[in-house]
Amino acid sequence: QVQLEQSGAEVKRPGASLKVSCEASGYTFSDFYIHWVRQAPGQGLEWMGWINPKSGGTNYGQKFQGWVTMTRDTSINTVFLELSRLTSDATGVYYCVRESKAVAGLDYWGQGTLVTVSS
Amino acid sequence: QSELTQPPSASGTPGQRVTISCSGSTSNVGGNTVNWYQHLPGTAPKALIWSTHRRPSGVPDRFSGSKSGTSASLTISGLQSEDEADYYCATWDDSLNGFVFGTGTRVTVL
Numbered sequence: 001q002v003q004l005e006q007s008g009a010e011v012k013r014p015g016a017s018l019k020v021s022c023e024a025s026g027y028t029f030s031d032f033y034i035h036w037v038r039q040a041p042g043q044g045l046e047w048m049g050w051i052n053p054k055s056g057g058t059n060y061g062q063k064f065q066g067w068v069t070m071t072r073d074t075s076i077n078t079v080f081l082e083l084s085r086l087t088s089d090a091t092g093v094y095y096c097v098r099e100s101k102a103v104a105g106l107d108y109w110g111q112g113t114l115v116t117v118s119s
Numbered sequence: 120q121s122e123l124t125q126p127p128s129a130s131g132t133p134g135q136r137v138t139i140s141c142s143g144s145t146s147n148v149g150g151n152t153v154n155w156y157q158h159l160p161g162t163a164p165k166a167l168i169w170s171t172h173r174r175p176s177g178v179p180d181r182f183s184g185s186k187s188g189t190s191a192s193l194t195i196s197g198l199q200s201e202d203e204a205d206y207y208c209a210t211w212d213d214s215l216n217g218f219v220f221g222t223g224t225r226v227t228v229l
Binding site for chain 2: 061
């Protein structure tokens with residue numbers, strides 16, 4: 001069965017960087033784009049961007065350009081979300097999500113990774 | 120970054136019908152299919168509707184979706200206590216070259 005397993009919760013100081021991982025299993029990794037979605041405390045779901053696991057190509061939402069980087073390692077079927085120059089505004093739960101062309105939407109979600117930025 | 124507009128809240132008694140609207144533009148809702156997600160605290164969002172009308176396997180048939188022009192709707196027919204959750208619409212945005220989510224609607228079962 002399709003699974004997206006994310007790394008555990010993180011607590012970081014302002015100005016630091018961190019990398020969240022998302023390991024895919026149960027399907028051909030390179031065949032499906034992975035998106036990242038954030039939920040800040042008390043806020044709704046927010047699309048951050050996508051990565052094409054086959055080519056490594058990416059596209060980021062305007063709000064996330066300059067401090068978010070998405071990469072992948074095809075040898076371990078894993079995509080990474082790197083957040084840099086963290087501020088308290090980066091606090092939230094981050095989800096990796098698979099996109100399926102068959103359903104024209106986001107079908108399988110990771111369990112979420114809580115990121116807390118605090119001094 | 121654009122968002123789709125949803126009412127912040129909706130409510131009903133058990134058995135009632137509740138409809139949630141999702142308003143967008145020609146670059147998103149108007150030109151693409153719409154998905155709906157149910158989000159319970161502490162869990163990952165769950166897909167309720169794909170491609171505007173389709174229910175994933177296991178989703179009860181009391182959930183249905185529709186679209187007209189640049190607006191879409193999710194209807195819960197026969198509201199149940201376990202339907203109390205946050206609901207989000209989402210669709211592809213051609214201008215963004217990515218997905219856009221609705222602002223979210225909290226459904227309360229009275």
